[in-house]
Amino acid sequence: MIGIDDPLVLTAYLGAILMAALGLIYGLVRRNAARDEVTPEDRLWALDEKKVDDEI
Amino acid sequence: MTGTASVGWIDIVVILAYLFATAYLGWLGYRGTRSAADFLVGGRSAHPVIMAVSYGATFISTAAIVGFGGVAGLFGMSLLWLTFLNIGVGILVAFIFLGEPTRRLGHHLGAHTFPELLGHRYQSRGIQIFAGVIIFLFMPLYAAAVMTGGSVFAASQFGIDFEVALLIFALITAAYVIPGGIKAVMYTDTLQGFVMVFAMIFLLVFTYWSLGGVTTAHQTLTDLSDLVPAPLAQIGHQGWTAMPAFGWGATAYDLWWTVITAIVLGVGIGVLAQPQLVVRFMTVRSRRELDRAVPIGAVFILLMTGTPFVVGSLSNAWFAQQGPLLRGQVVEMIDADKDRALVELMQQGESGAWSPVINPKTQAPARAALIINARETARTADGETFELVAGRSVAATYTKGDADRIIPVYIASALPKWFGVIFFLALLAAAMSTMSSQFHTMGTAAGRDLYEQMADRGGHREPSILVMRLAVLIGLIVAVIISYTVRQEYVVARFTAIFFGICAASFLPAYLGGLFSRRVTRAGALASMAVGMGVSLFWLVFIKAREASAIGLVQWVSGGKTSLLADSPNWPAVDPIIVALPAALLTLILVSAFTRAPDEAHLRRCFPDRR
Structure with missing residues (x-):
């Protein structure tokens, strides 16, 4: 098949494409499934992170 | 040996224009919203394409493209199992199962670096310092791999000496990372990601087209199995579209153990415990942002690793035909x-x-x-x-x-001259985006995790910017020295695999235990990290023949042998991760079982959503 005789290499070739396809499907299905909120704790963390970033 | 390599004024103008564009974009970003933290502070969301491509550009470097692409040119398409794991583990498992728990834990504990995450989770300054030491000591090895990959290509493409290319590469890197490029400027990363995407798509399409289409190209490669060089055939190479011979107890199986344990498992699993990638999850705004980044990340990694592995293998067919x-x-x-x-x-x-x-x-x-x-x-x-x-x-x-020269020589020989410059920009982009995060991680490891923890004995102290900058400079110099000194067989892929393997064995059990288990103890985590690193280093210095013989200590101990297990075939080809990771995991479980459980109040702080 597609010029690759070894079934394990063929599996890797098609499996890599399948994994990417799975990622696409997952992204489409879960696009809006999870909550999207920034908590005060998240914001505090980001302020601290920004401070280190700015200093470095 | 092939191609007409030279550097023309148009090449220089295009490269300079790209560097200025990157600098301009970085400067624009510098003035406004630039990093993931800025997005979070502003309460806004980075576009999922930006988040995913930025992560992918950090993940993928010249090591993957030139180093592992070249290894595929030598060993064949069995390397595609690494692409399979890169997407399956590096994207799907990492984003879906580890991303959100890492983000939440990091924010609950106020951790900003990977060692800090482990240290705060286990309430152990020792763990934080130990993790910082591992990163500071071994990250330059990975940075050297990235630098060598880019320099080898520049040397082939522009017909200059490797040493000159390395010097230029180091200067560009220094100019990028020292004045401020180490900030995670997501737009710059994204621009770099898009340059890489264009280069990979063109390279893949051109290669298949020049060999008569997908099936014809693969068939041509399959039919070349009788041209496998004798030294490779003797260790189990059966052709570029076939897996190496599998078995145990004879050197004829060495290649299988090298490809599967060192390259596929070492790097494929090791990515989960990469400090510079783990911290990326903490800068994400929400679970939804992580979910949305999965599809783009998966396709990006397919292109970035699948293309060089396929093209590297197919370069054999092109050279044999044209x-x-x-x-x-x-x-x-x-x-x-x-x-x-x-x-x-x-x-x-x-x-x-x-x-x-x-x-x-x-x-x-x-x-x-x-x-x-x-x-x-x-x-x-x-x-x-x-x-x-x-x-x-x-x-x-x-x-x-x-092997490191296969992709550069193929591009110089087979592809249009203009593409060589574009590909160089793609490599420069891949190198810069990865190196900026490598040096950022090294800097924060030295400043926050080592200097602050050791100098102030855990008390609150402002981060030492001087120490961070000095660490970045030292890391850069060490990486250049390693690149300059060590020029061995497929060294780019090997350095990468060593770093990924050490990270996996040292960090992965403690990291996963910290995210998902309330029973893992401080002593268990520290012992697991020590065993993981200790076994990895022992294996590299005394057992794994290629590395051990290069280090030289094993010859001195064993009277000239390249491995303590030189008389036991296949063991010297097995990667440390196969022994070190299970040993570290077992240590984590056993020591945790016999030491006092963590404080309940601390666990409630780590996991407030769990009962």
């Missing part, structure tokens, strides 16, 4: 019907006489399997006539067995 003609004298016919023969390579002197090409490693006449295209009568320097054959061979013959 590569420059090599000449020599037949030593032995391999297949008379297909006109394939083992040939002693020859070169023509100024007088017109032919003499053997000498292999610098063996000091013997160089031999290669050729597909013969033409035969003619020629004469040696002694005036004797002989039948001179002309033909083509596989990629390794054109790069004198150097």
